[in-house]
Amino acid sequence: MTAQTEWLIKGLRPLGNDPVDLHVKDGVIAAIGQDLVLDNDIQTLDATGLVGLPGLVDLHTHLREPGREDAETIETGSRAAALGGYTAVHAMANTDPVADTAGVVEQVWNIGRHVGLVDVIPVGAVTTGLKGERLAELGAMADSAARVRVFSDDGICVGDPGLMRRALEYVKAFDGVIAQHAEDARLTGGAQMNEGVLSGKLGLAGWPSVAEESIIARDCLLAQHVGSRLHVCHVSTAGSVELIRWAKSKGINVTAEVTPHHLLLTEDLAESYDPVYKVNPPLRRGEDVDALREALRDGTIDIIATDHAPHAVEDKECEWAYARPGMVGLEQALSIAIMTLSDGNGAVDWESIARVTSIDPARIGQLTEHGQGLMTGAPASFVLVDPAQSQTVDPARLASKGRNTPYAGLELPGKVVATFLRGTPTVLDGKVTK
Ligand SMILES: NC(=O)N[C@@H](CC(=O)O)C(=O)O
Ligand SMILES: [Zn+2]
Numbered sequence: 001m002t003a004q005t006e007w008l009i010k011g012l013r014p015l016g017n018d019p020v021d022l023h024v025k026d027g028v029i030a031a032i033g034q035d036l037v038l039d040n041d042i043q044t045l046d047a048t049g050l051v052g053l054p055g056l057v058d059l060h061t062h063l064r065e066p067g068r069e070d071a072e073t074i075e076t077g078s079r080a081a082a083l084g085g086y087t088a089v090h091a092m093a094n095t096d097p098v099a100d101t102a103g104v105v106e107q108v109w110n111i112g113r114h115v116g117l118v119d120v121i122p123v124g125a126v127t128t129g130l131k132g133e134r135l136a137e138l139g140a141m142a143d144s145a146a147r148v149r150v151f152s153d154d155g156i157c158v159g160d161p162g163l164m165r166r167a168l169e170y171v172k173a174f175d176g177v178i179a180q181h182a183e184d185a186r187l188t189g190g191a192q193m194n195e196g197v198l199s200g201k202l203g204l205a206g207w208p209s210v211a212e213e214s215i216i217a218r219d220c221l222l223a224q225h226v227g228s229r230l231h232v233c234h235v236s237t238a239g240s241v242e243l244i245r246w247a248k249s250k251g252i253n254v255t256a257e258v259t260p261h262h263l264l265l266t267e268d269l270a271e272s273y274d275p276v277y278k279v280n281p282p283l284r285r286g287e288d289v290d291a292l293r294e295a296l297r298d299g300t301i302d303i304i305a306t307d308h309a310p311h312a313v314e315d316k317e318c319e320w321a322y323a324r325p326g327m328v329g330l331e332q333a334l335s336i337a338i339m340t341l342s343d344g345n346g347a348v349d350w351e352s353i354a355r356v357t358s359i360d361p362a363r364i365g366q367l368t369e370h371g372q373g374l375m376t377g378a379p380a381s382f383v384l385v386d387p388a389q390s391q392t393v394d395p396a397r398l399a400s401k402g403r404n405t406p407y408a409g410l411e412l413p414g415k416v417v418a419t420f421l422r423g424t425p426t427v428l429d430g431k432v433t434k
């Protein structure tokens, strides 16, 4: 029975270009062409009007397993990811136990494979227990079955410059990358929101831009000094953009990500005192949002990464100061990419969307099976999007266990109709297949 493995997909528009048919067989794209006719009796999918993109790759996802399965599991997070058009997600290391050994990363990787909806690529911790004291077993995680290439203490900054330098040097051996959560903790004690006029008015302790920017500047100089690869997580300020632009102009090997929420939302939302808007780094000013959007368009910021951060209801529906920071994002990221990378007259820059959501995240994470585009011989991992449909976000209907979406009630453009992972549909008709 070839039903699951062989497909004829009719009339999709790759990256928004002229319609073609796609023959999917044995996990790869066997042929692309106009009006393909196949003589055997295989499954056909009418994709007229749908845009085809390479499967999305998230470099920054919190799946909460092991340790907080009440907030998210690898399975529920995988469902959310597939519905969002993702075929691979990098699972952050700030779990309990922390993903700081070959054993833990292999377990996460195995559960992801068993669920089978997206490739779950573990991120390894930089320091043991995220304590910032000594390096974790980076080499063993890289050599493990999980083939870890991205290392991060995300949630916490690697504050010690000596340790950061050694981590950057260590991962060079296997072309790994250190993904830094840039926050000088000595400048953010008790911080609740962006530091500025509004934080003063609201009486909430501020997180100043300089707490992010000073670490980015330092880490770029360290990456230059030791000739290593640095990735900056969730860039949130105009000043950070300027620093990264400078570093790239000097040939420093730095890449950067921006989250959907930092591309769309501003600090004013804190006026509601609704903790759904509490996140690290905090939502910033309109000027910062403008600079981040421009930086994404001109390539200074390489990619969109969700920082999908599901939390249990009791950790979010409480007083602002006690709420955990973070918001979910896997199911809405593509819509926000569409909003950010269109010209306002409805013309969507699909090529850039593929670059920032798939091709470049796969390159940074060293994933050879993803982000390859729709080409003959490439793995059949792609997403079919209907740009004419929109979705109104209902927190109760998310596949993620997290209900902490900042987009509740908003009508967002685009809908994922189907996602394929190595030739097998994980989403069909907008629903997870298993
Ligand atoms: N972004 C957040 O506000 N929270 C993240 C940690 C992080 O990304 O720093 C989390 O793990 O909940
Ligand atoms: Zn972080």
Ligand SMILES: [Zn+2]
Residues within 6 Å of the ligand: 060, 062, 092, 154, 155, 307, 309
């Ligand atoms: Zn994070």
